[in-house]
Amino acid sequence: MRKKQKEEILRKHPYSIWQGKDGRWRTHVSDITQKSGRKLVVKSTEEKIYEALDTYYQNTDEAAHRASITxxxxxxxxxxxxxxxxxxxxxxxxxxxxxxxxxxxxxxxxxxxxxxxxxxxxxxxxxxxxxxxxxxxxxxxxxxxxxxxxxxxxxxxxxxxxxxxxxxxxxxxxFRKVKKKPDATQVFSKEELDLIFPMAWEDFKNHTKVYELAPLAFLFQFQTGLRIGELCAVRYEDIETPNYIHIQRMLRRDTNQVVEHTKTEYGDRQVLLTETAKKIIACAKARQEELGVDSEGYIFSINGKPILARVIDDLYKKYCKKAGIIQKSSHKARKTYISSLLDAQVNINTIREMVGHADERTTLGNYCFDRKAEDEKKILIEKALSI
The missing domain is CATH 1.10.150 (DNA polymerase; domain 1)
Structure with missing residues (x-):
């Protein structure tokens, strides 16, 4: 053992070290299990007594370190x-x-x-x-x-x-009780969609945006209920069968990088393509061919890169403001999609699977809102309770 190691041991060690008449070496170490608070250590040589003390203090130091972890x-x-x-x-x-x-x-x-x-x-x-x-x-x-x-x-x-x-x-x-937010602030009503959908189609036909296919992406979200990151990253190759699109990747908002997975494991799913959704895809492809651009397979791209979430966000702001309605985000389009399917009595498990939820309680608890106007609600309630 090096001299420096021995000096460090002696610095820590409060007990004397001695050689007995039998030639063996002795010392004490602290031990709270003993009545005296210490125990005798006996070794055949001085070197071995220092080795035993080195092991003892290493263990003691480790125990002290672990005890101090916060x-x-x-x-x-x-x-x-x-x-x-x-x-x-x-x-x-x-x-x-x-x-x-x-x-x-x-x-x-x-x-x-x-x-x-x-x-x-x-x-x-x-x-x-x-x-x-x-x-x-x-x-x-x-x-x-x-x-x-x-x-x-x-x-x-x-x-x-x-x-x-x-x-x-x-x-x-x-816990503070959470009151569910008013329906009108969480989903687009039929009347509101009648106002904003024509705006999106008009923007696409007039090529008014730098990202020309953004209005189509906007419309596509209402037909599929995709999260905005998933929407940005959809590719033609994801249409593995004529009626379904495989959602399996997303664009990260913080880095604008495409990752080959969705938000959760349940997000990897097949989503039914409505006839309107198919029409939107066909319009995107036709415009890409007309422009002669390589989209690198991204459905709503004209520059070979996935469309950015902020571009679609801007359209929500623009259309809501122009229509004079409450400002609503892309996430409200997802809620609108789910609420519309529930209104149409689509099975809750089918809805859960298509929107990528692990549990139908999430679908019902956080995404179920009434899209009807007050007069429609009144008529339905009257009809339900009429004698």
């Missing part, structure tokens, strides 16, 4: 682990935003993980809900970090069990 130290390691289990970059980005917003300047992340008990976490969780007036969904999204980080701590042997699993929230008393 959520602040563990988070980057857990996040890298988390990235291995998802292809959704936006999900990782949202987690990191939540970390900076709800964790970074709080005391909870500097408490050693081994000292995080149920009571400490219970008080932190309830204060979090109160301070930010959280809904149930918001709370569970934000606490993904601490819940899964502590589960990761269990997996790497840092703690024996996850104390966050013992924290219970009385949802009826604690």
């Amino acid at each position: 959520l602040r130290k563990l988070y980057p390691q857990w996040l890298e682990y988390k990235k291995l289990h998802t292809r959704a970059e936006s999900y990782i980005s949202r987690i990191d935003t939540d970390w900076r917003t709800y964790y970074l300047d709080t005391e909870i992340i500097d408490i050693p993980i081994k000292k995080l008990d149920k009571l400490t976490l219970d008080m932190w969780a309830h204060k979090l809900i109160q301070d930010y007036d959280m809904t149930k969904n918001k709370y569970y999204n934000v606490t993904v970090i601490i819940r899964q980080s502590l589960e990761y701590a269990v997996d790497i042997g840092l703690i024996p069990s996850n104390p966050m699993s013992q924290v219970k929230i009385d949802g009826k008393r604690m």
